[in-house]
Amino acid sequence: VTHPLQRHGDRPEISVVVPLYNEADTLPELYRRLATVLARENCAHELVFVDDGSRDATPRLLHVLHGQDRQVTTVTLSRNFGHQAALSAGLDHARGRAVVLMDGDLQDPPEMLAPLLAGWRDGFEVVYTVRTRRQEGLLKRTCYAAFYRVLRAVSDLDIPLDSGDFCLLDRKVVLALRRMPERQRFLRGLRAFAGFRQQAVPYERAARQAGRSKYTLRALVRLALDGLLGFSAWPLRLATYVGLVFAVLAVFLAACVAGSVLGDSARPASGTIVLLAVLVIGAGQMLGLGILGEYMHRVYVEVTGRPSYIVSQVRRGKGNSARKRRRNRSSVA
Ligand code: UDP
Numbered sequence: 064v065t066h067p068l069q070r071h072g073d074r075p076e077i078s079v080v081v082p083l084y085n086e087a088d089t090l091p092e093l094y095r096r097l098a099t100v101l102a103r104e105n106c107a108h109e110l111v112f113v114d115d116g117s118r119d120a121t122p123r124l125l126h127v128l129h130g131q132d133r134q135v136t137t138v139t140l141s142r143n144f145g146h147q148a149a150l151s152a153g154l155d156h157a158r159g160r161a162v163v164l165m166d167g168d169l170q171d172p173p174e175m176l177a178p179l180l181a182g183w184r185d186g187f188e189v190v191y192t193v194r195t196r197r198q199e200g201l202l203k204r205t206c207y208a209a210f211y212r213v214l215r216a217v218s219d220l221d222i223p224l225d226s227g228d229f230c231l232l233d234r235k236v237v238l239a240l241r242r243m244p245e246r247q248r249f250l251r252g253l254r255a256f257a258g259f260r261q262q263a264v265p266y267e268r269a270a271r272q273a274g275r276s277k278y279t280l281r282a283l284v285r286l287a288l289d290g291l292l293g294f295s296a297w298p299l300r301l302a303t304y305v306g307l308v309f310a311v312l313a314v315f316l317a318a319c320v321a322g323s324v325l326g327d328s329a330r331p332a333s334g335t336i337v338l339l340a341v342l343v344i345g346a347g348q349m350l351g352l353g354i355l356g357e358y359m360h361r362v363y364v365e366v367t368g369r370p371s372y373i374v375s376q377v378r379r380g381k382g383n384s385a386r387k388r389r390r391n392r393s394s395v396a
């Protein structure tokens with residue numbers, strides 16, 4: 064459904080999209096800091112808060128914020144769909160000429176908005192942040208570092224190292240992302256896939272302000288797999304490569320056997336024959352698996368359809384309603 068404003072191109076300059084899952088402890092502080100920064104920027108903006116099925120006071124706080132602040136839009140999902148899905152929901156409801164994606168636990172400092180906007184005004188369509196330092200446990204840091212390096216090594220795309228979801232996207236990029244219907248979303252990858260002029264801004268990632276990380280180990284592993292499998296056919300090709308190695312070994316062994324039969328020596332040991340058979344069969348099976356994998360990959364790329372999230376309610380910021388804006392305009396005229 065196109066909003067009346069969309070047709071008039073009368074949209075806020077920036078939308079700030081924040082997914083929230085049980086973030087009642089940080090939300091007031093986040094809102095305060097965002098409001099300060101946005102007031103300093105002095106441009107038309109909207110805040111899009113996505114409630115990803117929170118079970119704490121987050122929905123209540125959002126209701127209050129929506130009542131108080133005309134720029135606050137809330138999107139309530141029907142249940143908890145996960146961080147990436149919540150970000151996508153926010154992207155789909157953001158109307159700004161530029162959209163900033165950030166976490167709701169203050170690990171992404173709202174004060175970074177200024178450099179992000181500066182990059183955008185310099186003509187970059189994607190301004191993403193790169194974490195120079197993380198204030199997290201050694202194990203988690205090591206895993207993150209390893210993940211990004213493996214992803215980079217095997218992925219078909221140039222996904223920047225240590226870049227997170229915290230970024231600014233021009234509306235052109237947002238429209239491009241909206242047209243990517245896949246369900247297992249890995250936004251950093253999709254963002255790299257989208258292309259456009261991209262700029263990196265380094266920042267030091269703060270520690271979580273309050274509460275605990277909403278990512279369980281399982282959710283993190285799933286995200287890592289979405290990144291690896293979604294942007295690389297390499298794991299599927301592994302079987303093909305192993306099959307090829309087996310095949311080369313088999314040819315080599317066959318040559319040896321043939322050599323010894325034709326040469327002066329006696330019949331080759333039966334163990335050698337068995338090994339040769341194992342190699343030939345193994346190579347055949349592995350290659351077969353590899354081919355299956357290639358088809359699987361293509362099916363994976365093609366199969367889409369189920370939505371990645373379901374919205375139960377949208378409350379638009381009152382400051383962004385069409386009627387209000389027109390009244391403003393006529394009062395200026
Ligand atoms: N989040 C969400 N849905 C989820 C998990 C997380 O909307 O199922 C939000 C969360 O409220 C936060 C952001 O996504 O604003 C990042 O989550 P978190 O801080 O737990 O991730 P981490 O920083 O540990 O990677």
Ligand code: MG
Nearest residue numbers: 166168170271
């Ligand atoms: Mg966090």
